[in-house]
Amino acid sequence: MNSFFASVELSFRPELRGKPVAVAGSVKDRRGIIVTSTYEARAKGVKTAMPVWQAKKLCPDLILLSSNFERYRTASRNLFDLLRGYTSLVEPVSIDEGFLDVTQYTENIHPYKLAERIQQDLQRDMDLPCSIGIAPNKFLAKMASDMKKPNGITILRKREIPQLLWPLAISEMQGIGKKTVEKWEKAGILTIGDLAKADTAMIGEKFGSSGLKLQKRANGHDERPVNPDSIHEFKSIGHSTTLPSDTRNQQKVEATLQQLADSVSFRLARKEVAAYGIQLTIKYHDWKITNKSQKLSNPCHTSSEIYERALSLWRKAWNQEAIRLLGISTYDLVEKSHAYKQLDLFTQEKDVKDYQVEQALETLQQRFGQQAIVKGAASFDSRKKWIEQRSMRGTSLDKPEEE
Known part of the structure; x- marks a missing residue:
């Protein structure tokens, strides 16, 4: 889909077509970031994740609209329902993008004509534009879909x-x-x-x-099939641990929550997703289990964000009894490219610094393993064990292991 969030908004406000429009976390100057924008706005230099004040400076006549994620999710469900009218082999890969295997399409029609029909149906029924790539496999189709925007159709043959x-x-x-x-x-x-x-x-x-x-x-080789069930392969990402002994010690609990947050953050990064929900699981010494969850207005994925929310849930849920197991899980996952955080005027500088630190940690962990960089005194034992293991294998920090 082309400028999906902005296009959905324009379907409700067609009088704004042809004008520079952007969807933002906050429509007030300096209080949010650009989530997406129309091509008219992009021509003026407006980009995703750009602060609103900067976008307004580049494009003074920019029209800002507040985001409405429920509206976008509804539009996404409707568009994939429409696509399933052509073939059951539809694989959503994000809220606004997916693959269709039309090999067994029953009508005798050229793929280009079929793509035109899909474009026309989406425009007629939902008033939404899209670009389509046609190719013998998923990789080439994806690359082709990015070659002509907006409203493009591109065929990419292996010989080309x-x-x-x-x-x-x-x-x-x-x-x-x-x-x-x-x-x-x-x-x-x-x-x-x-x-x-x-x-x-x-x-x-x-x-x-x-x-x-x-x-x-x-070189054009990609054997992955279009899998309609792949979108359901991970609905949540979490991690839990049984403590060495039952405890009421607050310091041990906080240290464990930090380690769990590090693990969950690492796994979110590997999947390139963020979460709109977080859940804390507590198993007590008598095997009773308590779950406490929270829906978030902004998606989270960093270790610090996950830890802070888990700690808050812990303080609300703990009944003062000894703890046997702790777990943190995240749900309502969304691709990072579609996740955003509204940066408040008074915390924006801190948010940016925290984000840069988390990105640096994430890069090091992706290269050298999750335990290469860990936070807090609680992580000393796991860090020591990781160093000993690498020493036994004869590996070093200047040469990452192959996958």
């Missing part, structure tokens, strides 16, 4: 890969994270074509099995 795909910068390749672009470029991989033609042994040595998988895709 050298002309259409290989000249693109490595940063534009689906599956290459923003944090790893510099690493690829330092290895001399500047374009998708560089990756496709690179020495396989070098890719394996520097980037492991994931790098070899990406190299295959750069």
Whole structure:
């Protein structure tokens, strides 16, 4: 879908079409960030995650609309219901993007004509624009869908890969994270074509099995099927631990909650999702279990955010009895690209600094393992064990292990 949140808003306010419009966490200057914007606004330099005050400076006539996530979720359900009218093999990958396998489509129609029909139906029934990529596999279809926006239809055949795909910068390749672009470029991989033609042994040595998988895709090979059930593979992400002995010690509880928050944050980062809900599980010495949950107005994914909310739930839920087990789980997951946090005027500077610290920790953990960087005195034992294990294997911090 093209500028999905903004497009949904315009379907309710068609008089704003053709004007620079943005959806923001707060419509007041300096009190929020841009969630998404129309192409008219983007032409003026407005970008996702840009502070509202900066967007207004670049585009003084920018029209700001408050976000309405329930409206967007409803639109998402409706659009996927429409797509399932063409084929049962529909795989949602986010709130506004998905794959369709139309190999067994019953009508005798060219794929391009089918794509046109889908575009027309979405426009007629929901007043929403989209771009469609047509290709023999999921990777190429995804890359093709990004080549013409808005309202584009692109066919990417395997024989066209050298002309259409290989000249693109490595940063534009689906599956290459923003944090790893510099690493690829330092290895001399500047374009998708560089990756496709690179020495396989070098890719394996520097980037492991994931790098070899990406190299295959750069050459047009992707055997993943369209899986309608993949969206349900993880509805929640959590972690729990049984304590060495039953305890009422507040310091031990807080230390355990910090370790659990670190683990959950690490797993959220691996899935590239954030959570709109958090739940604390407490199992007492007599095996009685208490669950306490909280819905969040802003999605969380950092260790500090998860810990603070879990600690708050703990203080509300604990009945003063000895604890046997603690667990933290997150639910109502959303892709990070669709998650945002409204930055308050008085805490924005702290939020930005905290975010930068968390991003740095996340990068180190992704490279060297979850226990490479841990927080607080409570993590000393696990950190010591991690160092001993690496020493026994003869590994060091300057050479990450292959996946």
